[in-house]
Amino acid sequence: MTDPVQITMAADEIIASPAIKAKLRKLGLIRRDDLILHLPARYEDETVITQIAAASNGMTVQVEAIVLDVSVQFRPRRQLVARVADASGELYIRFLNFYGNQVKQLEKARDEKAPLRLFGEIRLGFFGAEMVHPRYRLASQTVLPDALTPVYPTTAGLSQAILRKQILSALKSADLSELIDPTWRDAHDFPAFDQAVHFLHQPPPETEPSALQRHTHPAWRRIKFDELLAQQISLRRAYRARRSTGAPALVSPGHLADRLLAALPFALTRAQKRVMAEISHDLAQTHPMQRLLQGDVGSGKTILAALAACQAIEAGYQAAFMAPTEILAEQHYLKLNEWLTPLGIQVVWLSGRLKKSVKQARQAQAAGASHLLVGTHALIQEGVDFARLGLAIVDEQHRFGVAQRLELRKKGANPHQLMMSATPIPRTLAMSYYADLDVSVLDEMPPGRRLVTTKLVSDARRDEVIERVRTVIDAGRQVYWVCPLIEESEKIDLQAALDTYMTLTQALPECRVGLVHGRLKGDEKAAMMAAFVARDIDILVATTVIEVGVDVPNASLMVIEHAERFGLSQLHQLRGRVGRGAHDSVCVLLYQKPLSPTARERLKVIYENNDGFEIARQDLRLRGPGEFVGSRQSGLPLLRYADLEADIDLIEMARTVAEQLLNEAPARAQRHLQRWLGGREEMLKV
Numbered sequence: 001m002t003d004p005v006q007i008t009m010a011a012d013e014i015i016a017s018p019a020i021k022a023k024l025r026k027l028g029l030i031r032r033d034d035l036i037l038h039l040p041a042r043y044e045d046e047t048v049i050t051q052i053a054a055a056s057n058g059m060t061v062q063v064e065a066i067v068l069d070v071s072v073q074f075r076p077r078r079q080l081v082a083r084v085a086d087a088s089g090e091l092y093i094r095f096l097n098f099y100g101n102q103v104k105q106l107e108k109a110r111d112e113k114a115p116l117r118l119f120g121e122i123r124l125g126f127f128g129a130e131m132v133h134p135r136y137r138l139a140s141q142t143v144l145p146d147a148l149t150p151v152y153p154t155t156a157g158l159s160q161a162i163l164r165k166q167i168l169s170a171l172k173s174a175d176l177s178e179l180i181d182p183t184w185r186d187a188h189d190f191p192a193f194d195q196a197v198h199f200l201h202q203p204p205p206e207t208e209p210s211a212l213q214r215h216t217h218p219a220w221r222r223i224k225f226d227e228l229l230a231q232q233i234s235l236r237r238a239y240r241a242r243r244s245t246g247a248p249a250l251v252s253p254g255h256l257a258d259r260l261l262a263a264l265p266f267a268l269t270r271a272q273k274r275v276m277a278e279i280s281h282d283l284a285q286t287h288p289m290q291r292l293l294q295g296d297v298g299s300g301k302t303i304l305a306a307l308a309a310c311q312a313i314e315a316g317y318q319a320a321f322m323a324p325t326e327i328l329a330e331q332h333y334l335k336l337n338e339w340l341t342p343l344g345i346q347v348v349w350l351s352g353r354l355k356k357s358v359k360q361a362r363q364a365q366a367a368g369a370s371h372l373l374v375g376t377h378a379l380i381q382e383g384v385d386f387a388r389l390g391l392a393i394v395d396e397q398h399r400f401g402v403a404q405r406l407e408l409r410k411k412g413a414n415p416h417q418l419m420m421s422a423t424p425i426p427r428t429l430a431m432s433y434y435a436d437l438d439v440s441v442l443d444e445m446p447p448g449r450r451l452v453t454t455k456l457v458s459d460a461r462r463d464e465v466i467e468r469v470r471t472v473i474d475a476g477r478q479v480y481w482v483c484p485l486i487e488e489s490e491k492i493d494l495q496a497a498l499d500t501y502m503t504l505t506q507a508l509p510e511c512r513v514g515l516v517h518g519r520l521k522g523d524e525k526a527a528m529m530a531a532f533v534a535r536d537i538d539i540l541v542a543t544t545v546i547e548v549g550v551d552v553p554n555a556s557l558m559v560i561e562h563a564e565r566f567g568l569s570q571l572h573q574l575r576g577r578v579g580r581g582a583h584d585s586v587c588v589l590l591y592q593k594p595l596s597p598t599a600r601e602r603l604k605v606i607y608e609n610n611d612g613f614e615i616a617r618q619d620l621r622l623r624g625p626g627e628f629v630g631s632r633q634s635g636l637p638l639l640r641y642a643d644l645e646a647d648i649d650l651i652e653m654a655r656t657v658a659e660q661l662l663n664e665a666p667a668r669a670q671r672h673l674q675r676w677l678g679g680r681e682e683m684l685k686v
Helices: 004-011 018-026 034-035 100-112 160-174 184-187 193-201 209-213 218-243 255-263 270-284 301-314 326-343 356-366 401-408 427-433 459-474 499-507 522-533 568-574 597-608 612-623 625-629 649-664 666-677
Strands: 042-044 058-074 079-085 088-097 118-119 123-125 128-132 135-138 150-151 290-295 319-324 347-350 372-375 388-393 414-420 438-442 454-460 476-482 512-515 539-543 555-560 587-589
Touching: 004 058, 018 160, 034 160, 034 666, 042 193, 042 209, 058 088, 058 100, 079 193, 118 128, 118 512, 128 319, 135 597, 150 160, 160 193, 193 218, 218 427, 218 649, 218 666, 255 301, 255 326, 270 290, 270 301, 270 438, 290 301, 301 319, 301 326, 301 414, 319 326, 319 597, 326 347, 347 459, 388 401, 388 555, 427 612, 427 649, 454 459, 454 597, 459 499, 459 555, 459 587, 499 512, 499 539, 555 568, 568 587, 568 612, 587 597, 597 612
Parallel strands: 088 128, 290 414, 290 438, 319 372, 319 388, 347 372, 388 414, 454 587, 476 539, 476 555, 512 539, 555 587
Antiparallel strands: 042 150, 058 079, 058 118, 079 088, 118 135, 123 128
């Protein structure tokens, strides 16, 4: 039977020449629905004529004037200049790039005294008021519009006129039917969908411009709600689809977990116990768990991953633990090996840097008797096959693309998935982009975890910082010194890790200084990190390869070079490398003047806050959602119109209505999804 969605999509195809279709496709405009939802970035008012004398500097206006004289001038560069006038005054128009026929047009208008209608910004030039590159047409051939003129996002070779023509055509022929309950819509003061899109494409001149520009007009709120609704429907469908598929029920008596807990030198916090109960319950179900475990740096996520692995292994299945970098993966391997090997659990390390023969042997273990395989993306490479994969654990999940997480899932028959993140996700972002996941939050830090004191220090006081390093090392502690680059860049004047290493070696000859960066071979990195852990190195100069996972309790000072160049989440992650032992710890943020307003704001946030969730909220405010999830990471299109901070009420409403539509009117839910995503939902979160 023919798919009705495909029929609708074919009927919805844009009617245009192949060349125009190709340009539209660059903007993602393939169907008439796409054109309808391609909304103006701003508006211009061509509904009124302004007297030249009333147009002040900086105003964008439309005037009607006759051409007094025209000339091509060559100083300071070749340009077309014309003097025009109306009854109130004169102004000049200039074209820095022009064609010969433009000269003829203006000369003809001068000779025939034919009034021109000109639209542009008034500037004060050398000869007085002027417009540079105004739009102009013969007034006799132009009717004043009765709506504001939309200005759309476009691409090279696609003029506003062509885009407007295509959108107006789509408005006349596309399906603009209402898909939400009119009673509910009216109760929430939303206009009908067709009214909203017509209004935004052709707003009447009396419309309050600020409400349009700030996207607070009721028509804009309706569009933003519909966009969020499509996102929520898509996510809820993915959630339901996952729960309808089969997965191994990982039911175990819990003996391994009990033995592990009994051997630990610490007790679980209340938050850890609560989250472990959520994970354990999910693992025992016959549909695959897809749970995001988020917790601040040092909140104790790794032990929960180990306990989840114990449940899977005791139930007769294997577990895989994937981390984004070799340093982080190896840190996890060492910790998990220490905890689990005494329980009789075989923990296998798999890395891309292993020799071929060793790698093949480890791959054979994955296919055979191994219980837990720990590694980087090497886990998802061809040749790694699991005998009975029941649980896939992904650390720092946002660093992996959708396809990579999907490959890990394919290694088993719908294994349960536990995704962990030390970058807390703001509530609005979780509601909007992670609605297809079950989310657990570790909102309590283990006892004894010390707050790190943060200090902002100008680069001019570097010598004082080096003396502080000497004092810390004399007290028997260790120091991280983090740099953003490995070698000098001519484009960006940053202190390189190599230079810092040399400077510290010369300034502190009695101290043992190590260097680790992304260009070292894997075994060289591992050896340097092992030496730091073993206290054979006093100062570790490093790039951000030590951002997550490194656990050295004796390190009590971190210096971050050019802190103004780092993002908030990076600064918070790096700061979390200290304060892991019994000693008071300090993080020094070395910055270079002058600071940009954004850099100043970031440093202020990190200085004033230790709470990762508050830092994440501020980060979202400063950067927007794209930096947090990225379309490749989330598998979902980023929001074009809705604002996660400003529109939280719309997110809440969209969640409720999405559930209602899926339950009570699935056909309308499907049409809404088709309108916004065109059946191209892409890969959803996996």
